[in-house]
Amino acid sequence: MNEKDIRKSQIKRTVFNVILYTFLVLVALFVIIPFYWMILTAIKSDFDLVVVPPKLFLKYNEIVFQNFADAFERAPFGRNMLNTLIVAGISTVGTLITTVFAAFAFARLNFKGRDLLFIVLIATMMIPGEIFVITNYSTVARLGWLGGNNIPQVYSQALLAMTLPFMTSVFYIFFLRQSFKRIPDELYFAAKVDGTSDFKYLWRIMVPIAKPTIITITILNAMGTWNAYIWPNLVTDNASFRLVTDGLRNAYSELGGRTIFNEQMAAALIITTPLLITFLLLKKYIMRGVSRSGIKG
Amino acid sequence: MLERQSNLKAWLYLAPALILLSIFIFYPLFNAFLISFFKDVVIEDMSTDGFAGIDNYSEVLRNGNFKNALVNTSVIVFVSVPLSVVIALFISVGLKSIKKLQGVFQTIFFLPYVTNAIAIGMAFAFIFHRDYGLLNTMMGWFGVDPINWIGAGATWGRAMTALLIFSIWGGLAFKILVFLSGLQGIDKQYYDAAKIDSAPRGRIFTKITIPLLSPMIAYVTITSFIGAFKVYTTVVGMFGASMGTSGNPRQMITVVGLVYSYIGDIGEGGTAASIAIILFLITLAFTGIQMQVSKKRVHY
Amino acid sequence: MEVKLQGITKIFVQKDKTEVVAVKSMDIVIPSGKLIGLLGPSGCGKSTTLYMIAGLHKPNEGRIFFGDEDVTDMAPEDRGIGLVFQNYALYPHMTVRQNIMFPLENIKVPKPEAVIRAQEMADLVGIGDLMDRKPKELSGGQQQRVAIARALVKKPRVLLLDEPLSNLDARLRLQTREEIKRIQRETGITTIFVTHDQEEAMSISDEIVLMELGVKQQVGIPQDVYDNPSNLFSAKFLGTPPINIFEAIIKSKKVVLAGNIIGKSKAEDQDVLVGIRPEGFEVDEKGSLKLTVDMVETIGRDTSLIMVDPTKKGETFRAIVDSQHRIKPGDVVKTNIRPEKMFVFNPNTGQLIN
Structure with a gap:
């Protein structure tokens, strides 16, 4: 290869890199702009909100925080966040318990009908959740958890209605079973010889070894609760029982044409921030977890 | 002992999960099929005015709302999924071939995944605002007159465009992540060999990356299609619970949206169930076709 | 503790319902306090025999005795055995100390005593200074010693080793071989180990049990078996270079x-x-x-x-x-x-x- 060819290929590579980085930067901007717009709008005064053309940057003295106060006044977002944490906690603990036991049975125990039952469970993952929602709504209504005629729903009923249907998950059972299956048989034998019962083996050996998967399930479940809209929206009526997402949507649903986008964005920011902060703190776990769950064992 | 059958013990371990699944998955599934053949089912107490045959189904199929919902859903499925898969593919391959800032880009591209669809949907709604929105402002720099994207009286095409952009935005993160981990799994040797054979980048992409990534692409495409058929929350995020522009509720309604609106209407349990089941059948048929196609296309 | 196998037969049913006889009517008496090598080519049923002694497999026929006690129907956790696996099967999330203490925990030994016993055992096998490491921070030879310490710490009636040296490199194998012999002498525990390596079996065993296709071929002091093979298999299996x-x-x-x-x-x-x-x-x-x-x-x-x-x-x-x-x-x-x-x-x- 002569010098000219080398120069040519260098130029080609540089041009390629410039194009590539430009493309990536543009997509990154496309991804980030909505967040920027949310933050920017949340700190705009009512006056700046309706300036045409809209300001794309705010000066230091133009920033207002009144919108956040207004948002908290309009709807009990603090309470909603607490509810979300409680519901996420209950449903995660519940899910983990049922999932760990079931995954253990499928991965480690030998029983009649195991493979058939497993296939039946896997098949239910194909079915859209809406089919279940119809009857589940009726079930919680008939259990009296939605309150009755003139009897308001109480908090514990709302919590039960929001958590119990989600205390187990076929996908997580499947996911955890895969991790359990990867634990070599020898470890089970060793534990047997060391004098361990099945129950103790499960909690002392399998669960700690499958910790990455358990963390993933916890993260996915907590994120799912934070973003849950449909079911909590169906089974709670009282604003202070709501979770963040349906709390947010309901707070700004019936305002008609009035433009209070700045307050709305402040509220959106209030409920977006905790999740984003959690993500940045646990980035490694979350991204690994989501990609692991995405590839399905 | 490992080899011994431990029936009783196994069922005890399974009991908590199975009881919950029976109440909240198996029974509802059976019940949904059942009530889809009954008249005026009140969901709260499951009372009914008797057997309806296939009336619920035939009414649904004649219902204009259902047609709208089906059209809206299909457009979202068949436009946003292929587009986002292709874009995500380019992004992940691009990301893989850069050295600097890879981590930063990766984090940024993942952000939509950890974002509340309702909250960010509201932000998008304001981006598309006719007077104060960011998009019209930016288009104004190029001399384009303000467009009424999603305001009162917005046309279906514009509202749909806005919704599609939001859907693609929200769908990229997961796909990029999965593709990246798929690319991670491709043996570097193939690329080294291709380099030695002095294959140009384009050929490496079409002859090595795409074929080796094809199982992942098929997987992501199928799951995204299934997911997109159930689109609902994104629409509520952008358009609110009315699922339409102001003055034109249900303009953007989706099939799942329609199910929920019937769940909310008294005595429409059978209708809601029949729509849900139609959706299930559509998804099932579609997944079947997809799997057949990808079986032929997916390499190894 | 004398270990006695009487007419032991083990049949595995495979996925396609065909039956494979892994061990056939096996009779062996393993004298108390001896180191016995179960030797044979792979697939000869030697590991299956070991697992039956451990209680991890249940024989289809025959009885197993520890001394006078019939342990055939006893669960592995109740047999009081120590078992060292081929790949050591150390609990990856526990430190060396936790691994060694785990069996003691299960028999409810008070913690202070358990700590002392674990340390003693670790010192005996020469890993006393690695107690706070995790298994993946240890070399193969060290992991092996942890596995032996874990098997020995509860003072088992019988110590079983499944191909204990096969994952070590040649030099370490020689060294560990001596070590196992020394530990066995010092503790005096009846020890049974499985190997396919005749040199390994002959160099450390008090007696070897030669097996092929699930059938016991010959039992005896290694040199005796070499000098007086009772059949063609014994003659062919022992000796390098092999017999002509x-x-x-x-x-x-x-x-x-x-x-x-x-x-x-x-x-x-x-x-x-x-x-x-x-x-x-x-x-x-x-x-x-x-x-x-x-x-x-x-x-x-x-x-x-x-x-x-x-x-x-x-x-x-x-x-x-x-x-x-x-x-x-x-x-x-x-x-x-x-x-x-x-x-x-x-x-x-x-x-x-x-």
Whole structure:
């Protein structure tokens, strides 16, 4: 290869890199702009909100925080966040318990009908959740958890209605079973010889070894609760029982044409921030977890 | 002992999960099929005015709302999924071939995944605002007159465009992540060999990356299609619970949206169930076709 | 603790419902306090036998006794055994100390005592200073010692080792071999270990149990089994380089190989297989067996002669002779066969013929 060819290929590579980085930067901007717009709008005064053309940057003295106060006044977002944490906690603990036991049975125990039952469970993952929602709504209504005629729903009923249907998950059972299956048989034998019962083996050996998967399930479940809209929206009526997402949507649903986008964005920011902060703190776990769950064992 | 059958013990371990699944998955599934053949089912107490045959189904199929919902859903499925898969593919391959800032880009591209669809949907709604929105402002720099994207009286095409952009935005993160981990799994040797054979980048992409990534692409495409058929929350995020522009509720309604609106209407349990089941059948048929196609296309 | 197996049979049912007999009517008595090697090629049922002694597999027939106690139906956790796995099976999330203490925890030994016992055991196997490491921070040899310490810490009645050396490199294997012998002597625990490596089994076992295809072939002190193989399998399996087998006949109480009389036999006239150990050939001017040398390999004290097989065209075999003989390829040498290195077998049953 002569010098000219080398120069040519260098130029080609540089041009390629410039194009590539430009493309990536543009997509990154496309991804980030909505967040920027949310933050920017949340700190705009009512006056700046309706300036045409809209300001794309705010000066230091133009920033207002009144919108956040207004948002908290309009709807009990603090309470909603607490509810979300409680519901996420209950449903995660519940899910983990049922999932760990079931995954253990499928991965480690030998029983009649195991493979058939497993296939039946896997098949239910194909079915859209809406089919279940119809009857589940009726079930919680008939259990009296939605309150009755003139009897308001109480908090514990709302919590039960929001958590119990989600205390187990076929996908997580499947996911955890895969991790359990990867634990070599020898470890089970060793534990047997060391004098361990099945129950103790499960909690002392399998669960700690499958910790990455358990963390993933916890993260996915907590994120799912934070973003849950449909079911909590169906089974709670009282604003202070709501979770963040349906709390947010309901707070700004019936305002008609009035433009209070700045307050709305402040509220959106209030409920977006905790999740984003959690993500940045646990980035490694979350991204690994989501990609692991995405590839399905 | 490992080899011994431990029936009783196994069922005890399974009991908590199975009881919950029976109440909240198996029974509802059976019940949904059942009530889809009954008249005026009140969901709260499951009372009914008797057997309806296939009336619920035939009414649904004649219902204009259902047609709208089906059209809206299909457009979202068949436009946003292929587009986002292709874009995500380019992004992940691009990301893989850069050295600097890879981590930063990766984090940024993942952000939509950890974002509340309702909250960010509201932000998008304001981006598309006719007077104060960011998009019209930016288009104004190029001399384009303000467009009424999603305001009162917005046309279906514009509202749909806005919704599609939001859907693609929200769908990229997961796909990029999965593709990246798929690319991670491709043996570097193939690329080294291709380099030695002095294959140009384009050929490496079409002859090595795409074929080796094809199982992942098929997987992501199928799951995204299934997911997109159930689109609902994104629409509520952008358009609110009315699922339409102001003055034109249900303009953007989706099939799942329609199910929920019937769940909310008294005595429409059978209708809601029949729509849900139609959706299930559509998804099932579609997944079947997809799997057949990808079986032929997916390499190894 | 004496371990006794009586008529043990193990049948595995495979996925396609076919049955495989892994161990067949096995009777062994393992004397108390001895180190016994279960030896055989892979798939011979030796690991299955070990797992049945451990209680991880249940025999289809037969009984297993520890001393006078019938343990056949006893769960592994109640048998009081220690087991070292081929890949050690250390709990990856626990430190060395936690691994060693785990069995004590299960029998509810108070923690302070457990800590002391774990430390003692770790010192015994020479890993006392690695107690706070995780298994993945240890070398193969160290992991192996942790596994032994974990198996020994609860003072088991019987110690079982499944291919304990197979994952170690050659140098470490020699060293660990001695170590296992030492630990076994010091603790005096009846120890049974499984291996496919005859050299390993012969070097440390008090006795070996030779197995093939689920059937016990021969039991005895290693050198005895080598010197007096009771059948063709035993003769072939022990010894490196392996024994040479020839087709021969017995005629008039003489063993005749390719027309040459090479020894005596009390048996009737018949076709036989003759096994001659490589060191059984003696170069002698007056030797009865004439052999053509194909190749010569001199390594120190010994000379390996690759000889042309007089009974099979195109085949060769190996003899080891003193290096004082100056032999070149192509030479024809006369040899005598040392009678104690020659064994005559029935070609159909493989049994030894006197």
